[in-house]
Amino acid sequence: MRPTTKDLAIAAGVSLATVDRVLNDRSGVRKDTVERVNQAIEKLGFIRNLVAANLARGKDYRFLFLLPRGGDQFLAGVVARITEANLAFAPEMMRAEVRHIHDSDPHQIANLLGRLDAEQVDGVAIMAPEFPQVRDAMARLAERGIATVSFISGQISSAPEDFVGIDNRAAGATAGRLMGRFAPSVAGKILVVAETMHARDSLERRLGFDEVIHADYPHLTVLPSLETYGDPERSARIIRASFASHAGIAGVYVLGPEARVPLEIVTAQPTRAAIIAHERTPFTEAALLSGQIDALITQDPGHLVRSVMRILRARCDRREILASQEKIRIEIFIKENL
Amino acid sequence: MRPTTKDLAIAAGVSLATVDRVLNDRSGVRKDTVERVNQAIEKLGFIRNLVAANLARGKDYRFLFLLPRGGDQFLAGVVARITEANLAFAPEMMRAEVRHIHDSDPHQIANLLGRLDAEQVDGVAIMAPEFPQVRDAMARLAERGIATVSFISGQISSAPEDFVGIDNRAAGATAGRLMGRFAPSVAGKILVVAETMHARDSLERRLGFDEVIHADYPHLTVLPSLETYGDPERSARIIRASFASHAGIAGVYVLGPEARVPLEIVTAQPTRAAIIAHERTPFTEAALLSGQIDALITQDPGHLVRSVMRILRARCDRREILASQEKIRIEIFIKENL
């Protein structure tokens, strides 16, 4: 049987009240008494029963996910996973809410963060581009005892352990390697389609992509990124224009999760180009299965969401996390392993 | 505040004792009373507080992993993850032990299973080849109230929900697709190296591999599988012999997790062959990074282990699992996304 606080008290030769004071960091205990208790903890291998502690404390964990408004199928998937995680974690007294933000309005975001109350929220996960105001607001949250992580698209300054998501440079490099191997080994051009190159993740992906192509596939030329700004018509126009002005397009790399328009245009071309896209959505899955897309680079939204919740909770409990469980993998999907 | 059993009792117009009987599936409650309580659960959105329940029950969960004796680096990784999961799940009162078995001795395995006591073990995860005796022993365990799953290499008869691991046919198909795309697009031969083709997973992988190659890469010829029987010398001998007798080997597919010997020999050949192997070990990782292996098809041992523990626990609690979390993915690793 696992030792309890009672066993601890006996082993340390103190009362339950003192054990409690030490365990919960309360004042009014002499240093050497604290030491005695800590030694007993060591000796017995006492592990605090968090389950019972939280029950006694009546504690529950309330987390907040701040996501960009609107959004693509990938984001919709993230929201769906949050709902799912909410059910799955409910027996463990954890709850998550989604709030949408204008991800281009740092002032609004900082404002929202500033108004959060530690009484009502235990942790926040933010998906927003890099803004100094947001970063500062996050720091102030931490001071007020609210745990924060940024996820999917990270704040540049955030320490690795404060970021839940993939290494986008590596993801781009992965795309680059696959492109190099999937495209024909003769001279050709690669089209890169992004929603915007202002986002850090797009930049990093492109960077990683270029690195690999330049180093190992010099016969391929990567064209300047096309920016769709989320506008399907603009998207169609500029991609068509690219095909018109460039002969020999051997591959298309779609940086963002909206692959529909690029795909339609590419498949309408007379010559087949290798297509690599990001994120698993109903649309990209179907395209992969039908052979229109050659490979998908993804991160598992379910894993992301659960990881965020476990990490935030560990922060609240001042516990260590199981690093290997929280590492978000860069997944490669082809038709066969979908 | 979340509704408690007390709220439930009031809402259903019954006593706490009756609520308890319904929640814990005890006998002696009329059908319509059960119905009333269930309706109240619906209406209030009652979620049982597992934390409190387990505290009251004083229950802990003891699980047993039965793994083949000896074993490769992959197995060692699995064991390491079990140790790790043991720590991570300790606050939730779950413990796992490893016991090694002779995976070719069904009698010993069945015997061991037969002696397990429901007082001491709540669930068992078995990694062993298909044997009728083992299957029967597992069925008897279930009758005695001990949860079972087979993992990694499944019992053929086990329902999908009783198996934790990847679809090996799909994994082989994935390897096939990558081989098709990585190998040169001229006529060539593919070497397949397995520990033994008696194991079901090897057979299935080979099957999936062949399917893809035959369908889409007819210029590639897949040679009969070489069986190493886990013997490095034999392994070296037969692989060398293959290279000697076959010209134009364009690729090597290593079915099992022991890639060392095949790799050494292949890289010693004058012509480069594409190499695809299974499982992530210190050795295969290094080989992938150094460019000796082209791709790895893997399943995450950490995920496997945690999944087993969550599933076994859900069985014990007669709870549903979160299917999306427990689906083990067929991962593809290349140098860039390791």
Add this chain to the structure above:
DNA sequence: CGATTTTTGAGGTGCGTACCTCAATTTGAT
């Protein structure tokens, strides 16, 4: 040294549930 402050002990209550007992009530069968 006594007076004051600090430290410690003893004990209680409650968190939400499990599980038990015993008596009271209802139901079903005859």
Add this chain to the structure above:
DNA sequence: ATCAAATTGAGGTACGCACCTCAAAAATCG
């Protein structure tokens, strides 16, 4: 209608811990 059986209620104890109070003991100070 009667009796046995099935169902339900009331109430208690326990799980391991947090948090509280009050008094007793010990340490510290002038």
